[in-house]
Amino acid sequence: MKDYTISRRRMVEEQVIDRGVTDPRVLDAMLKVPRHKFVEEALAGKSYQDAPLPIGEKQTISQPYMVATMSEALMLDGSETVLEVGTGSGYQAAVLALLADRVFSLERIPSLARRARKVLDSNGFSKVNIRLADGTVGWQDMAPFDGIIVTAGAPKVPQEYLNQLSVGGRLIIPVGDRESQVLMRITRVGETEYKEEKMLGCRFVPLIGNQGWKQEN
């Protein structure tokens, strides 16, 4: 079995630290999570490259830098309850498992949710809770969340995400059109008050569902 430790260290140094991510807990988590296990075996050799990769069902595992940036933007200290929308491969959820206390993740495609469950369990990330559902309405039963991270591009910010944030909590979400978005951080600064920050341009697959885009045939 190939040892990817050196590839992983180079990924963190060249793609993450060199581009300005500094949170030591995020860097440490990305050094620990075996990214190559979250893609098909045939793509394992490419899994530490500076790019998203296909994971089937026309979906992708996000670029390492994007995972690092979004994780850092949540500003976690390890005590939080976090919701991810878009489990995909399970890689971002595994990184979150090392950064937060409780992790909930929603995926709408059954085969991806099943595969992510398996990979997470076999790599020591059983604490991640996955649910097969339309994540555009959040996960009311588990709310409030100290962090919500949406890993698919939304046409607008679903109201339920704002409602399900705790006061002080942060929502990280790409918002824009189907092809390109702006990554936003929205902080709930009071019961009815939110602060919005634009972070950077990005390209995610669409968030599809009740409060997202319509499925295209």
Ligand code: SAM
């Ligand atoms: N976080 C993932 C990872 O680490 O591999 C990458 C996610 S991929 C870029 C986006 C994912 O969002 C896809 O798996 C897609 O099926 C999922 N998705 C899109 N709309 C969704 C929705 N309404 N609810 C839940 N998941 C959704």
